Amino acid sequence: MHELSVCQGMLSQVSTIAAEHAARTVSSITVRIGPLSGVEPALLAQAFPIASAGTVASGAELHIETLPVRVYCETCGEETDAAVNRLLCGSCGDYHTRLISGDELLLASVELDAETQSAH
Amino acid sequence: MCDTCGCNITDGNRHLVTGNGKFSRVDSGTSAVSVLKGLLSENDHQAAHNREHFDRRGILAINLMSSPGSGKTALLEATIDALSKRYGIAVIEGDLETENDAERIRAKGVRAVQIATGTACHLDAHMVHDAVHQLDLDGINIVFIENVGNLVCPASFDLGQHRNVALLSVTEGDDKPAKYPVMFRAADAMVLSKIDLLPVMDDFDPARAERCLRDLASRAPVLPVAARKQMDIDAWLSWLEQEVVTHRERLASGQTIRPAIQPDGMRLHGAG
Structure with a gap:
């Protein structure tokens, strides 16, 4: 259950961003997670209300975008889909591949409600 | 990567950054801030600081990970017996509770700090930072960080190490x-531990273990060891000593290294 730690790390960043922009509240947070990041989206979603209680992001919506596992083959040059425990080239079957998508653990964007509203 | 000049916006992530710049308006009173930073960037920042601390002192830091009971401490004990005359070794031990492992290491005459994580299932860079400050690093060449026994969570946290080693015991x-x-x-290396038990663990096939590793597109060496009673840890020692040499060369040319597998997707998608 390291998702709670991950969630706390995320909220710490979100709080800093909110303070930088003098925001009163955070209305939504968007994260992008790959299956090979080691973070389980469902567990992160469960941890979020607990970790965010009492923070500037309390009540915010958490959007989790999951990314596909894709590999680039250094042998044949193809880009193919792969499974988390089978990162072989889908075209030639070689294991000399590089992951090009699937291990992301990114805070993509935050939607803030400004404290003082400007004209536009 | 910086967040001010836009150099972290690439073809891979441009579609995420809607509007003009990082502060694009979505409706009145609400603003969307595009971030594109690692979720664990505070941990990663501390980890980078830890790595610099090791590098300034010419130390190679190795993170040992495995399930509980696969022989991490036994491997360290055997390593200390074999190498402590030639290298200064220090150990940071991570467990939920007890000082037992640090005491085993200290019994070998080597400096050790125990991190008792309480309920936390992994070490993070901040815990390691605190532990490093309790360690006298004078004359130390190698710092081993023995992570909490767990095959899941420790993999997600950079501690400031240079190399990751995963142990898989034949049991x-x-x-x-x-x-x-x-x-x-x-x-960066998979240690196959307790190979002296292979004759009685006849359902464990070392070739199959290696195949499963290669299926992950890993080129890491597989190092069979029997650490208890110092039976055979030569493959591990050769790998380790080569890493020490390579790291010295690296530092001499002003470079450092992070464990082989870094979040490539994160790099490609813009996080620093």
């Missing part, structure tokens, strides 16, 4: 790399 099952791909993909 566990040869398909563990397929079951725990995040952990084994992160390994």
